[in-house]
Amino acid sequence: MNMHTVFQRKPLLMILACLGISSLCFIYTRTDSAATFYQIFQTSDGIKAFWETDKNLNDLFSGTQKVLKSASPFTRSIDNSIFQTHRDIRVLRDETLRNIIIDDEVDCSKRQFLLYKCSRGLCGGWGDREKGIVSSFLLALLTNRTFAIYMDKPCELENFMDPFIFNWTKCKRYLDTIPAQNTTEENHVGGNRGFYGKISSIDFEKLWTRKKIVLFLNAYVPVMDSIKLHKDVEKQMKWIVNMTRPEIVHLVIHTLFRPKQRLRNELAEFIRTNTNGRHLVCSHIRIGKNPSIPGDNNLPKGSPKEGTIFSFLKRFKNPRKYAIYIATDSNDVRQGAMNNFKNVFNINRTIVHVDRFKKVDRETDICEGLYTVLFEQLMLSFCDTLLITRSNFGTIAAYMRGSSDDLYLYHTKTDKVFLTNITNIQSVYGFV
Ligand SMILES: Nc1nc2c(ncn2[C@@H]2O[C@H](COP(=O)(O)OP(=O)(O)O)[C@@H](O)[C@H]2O)c(=O)[nH]1
Ligand SMILES: [Mg+2]
Known part of the structure; x- marks a missing residue:
């Protein structure tokens, strides 16, 4: 394995020794704080992935761009030195995206577009939105349209997330100038869900003739x-x-998103200080309507019994070996975890349902609630052991994590926890 390793640390002691694509490329900048987040590996079967802390991706990749282009259908890897287990993030290589990529903003006017939108009205929570974003992106690829994301509920997604491999912000300024008569909006969140089943037989060249197609979606x-x-x-x-x-x-989520620096740094620091080299065991416990998110509905298949999950987690109670993190939509569950385990750690941040919040005085709090949601989902995606309950939010965290290793599901109907393969989540939970 050839290795491109990026350690990003401050203040600077930087050694750069880049001996070409087939040999070792090593960049090292040092600091007392713990900013190391990702390493870049390059193996013989393709290129490998990244997110470093604060360097511009283009600078970082100018030397390896050739590799990106000649790599296998998607690129792979990340090994994260602050974790016990091997981390691996795969992204679509830019060759796969060739048809819909815009190199220069001046070329925007030559393109047709497909947008994922979430602004006013119901979009669903962040998990539902990720589903809509994945679907819209795939439909953009299928129909040869350049893809963009418009999400400003409760505030702009760009506050916390940057585009990664595919830049879904590039033509936004141009898109704002396209008049309504050149735009078609389709809402498949509320009514007209029949669209989903018909996709395989739709002739999109006939259906979508306008320059800008705006989709409201929450299924994938x-x-x-x-x-x-x-x-x-x-x-x-x-x-x-x-x-x-x-x-x-x-692939789609990691191709589209790279957390902004604040999120990357705070997450790295949070994990490093709280795990201290121990095996990180996490659970997502999604309760549904509860005093922390009063605007939500009761979950269609019922809520998990957190007691069953805590009993299961008792096998990880040794504080020398394990650190436990519980992400949840309920403060009571968070508190319950604290009462049950000495080795639980928490974020001290307010839980917000990003779609079903009550009007409050301070918009910034809701926006920070979105930050917390993104933070906790990423956190789950980095756990050595992960247990999830029925939720799109947790399921997508498991998909972002991208491995079946030490992956457990809680089944509401049987009130049981079991080890599973990542490809079984869908058949157990049955999401659309
Ligand atoms: N901060 C935080 N918010 C959560 C958590 N679980 C659920 N939520 C909130 O509840 C929403 C649930 O909606 P969604 O993401 O669509 O997942 P689903 O409804 O469970 O399938 C999320 O978007 C969050 O706003 C959690 O562990 N932490
Ligand atoms: Mg939801």
């Missing part, structure tokens, strides 16, 4: 499945045909 399983059956799939996105659903979601 039927979209992924029917895109695979569409007549244009071989030509537009052959890579998807034999790929599992968890892998598709993993």
Whole structure:
């Protein structure tokens, strides 16, 4: 394995020894604080991934761009030195995205577009939105349209997330100038869910003739499945045909998003100081309507019994070996975890349902609530052991984590926890 390793630390002692693509490239900048987040590996079967802390991605990749282009259908890897287990993030290589990429903003006017939108009205929580974003992005690839994301509820996503491999912000200024008569809006969140099942047989050239198509979506399983059956799939996105659903979601989410520096740094610091080299065991416990998120509904399949999960986690109670983190939509559950375990750690931040919040005086608090949601989902995606309950938020964290290693599901109906494979989550929870 050839290795491109990026340690990003401050203040600076920087050694740069880049001996070409087939040999070792090593950048090291040092600091007392713990900013090391990612390493870049390059293996013989392709390129490997990144997110370093504060260097511009273009600077970082100018030397390896050739590798990105000649790599296998998607690029892979991240090994994170602050964790016990191997971390690995795979992204779509830019060759796969060639048809929809815009190099220069001046070229925006030549393109047709597909937008994911969440602004006013119901979009669903962050998990639902991720589903809509994955679907819209795949439909953009299928129909040869440049993809953009408009999300400003409760505040702009760009406050906390940057585009990563595919830049979904590049044509935003141009998009704002496209008049309504050149725009079609389709809302598939509320009514008209029939669209999802029909995708495989839609002739999109006939259906979508306008320059700008705006989609409100919150489903992805039927979209992924029917895109695979569409007549244009071989030509537009052959890579998807034999790929599992968890892998598709993993690739798309990591291709689109890189957390902004604040999020990356705070997360790295949070994990480092709280785990201190111990095995990180996490659970997401999604309760549904409760005093922390009063605007939410009761969950359709019922809430998990947190007592069952705590009993299961007792096997990790040794504080010398394990650190336990519980992400949840309920302050009572958070508190319960503190009462049950000496080795639990927490973030001291307010829980907000990003779609069903009550009007409050201070908008910034709700916006920070979105930050917390993004933070906690990323956190889950880095756990050595992960246990989830039925929720899109937790399921996508598991997909972002991208591994079946030490992955457990809680099943509400049987009130049991069991070890599983990542490809089984969908059949157990049955999301759309
Ligand atoms: N901060 C925080 N918020 C959560 C957590 N679990 C759920 N939520 C909130 O509740 C919403 C749940 O909606 P969604 O993400 O669509 O997942 P689902 O409804 O459980 O499938 C999230 O978007 C968050 O706003 C959690 O562990 N931490
Ligand atoms: Mg939801």
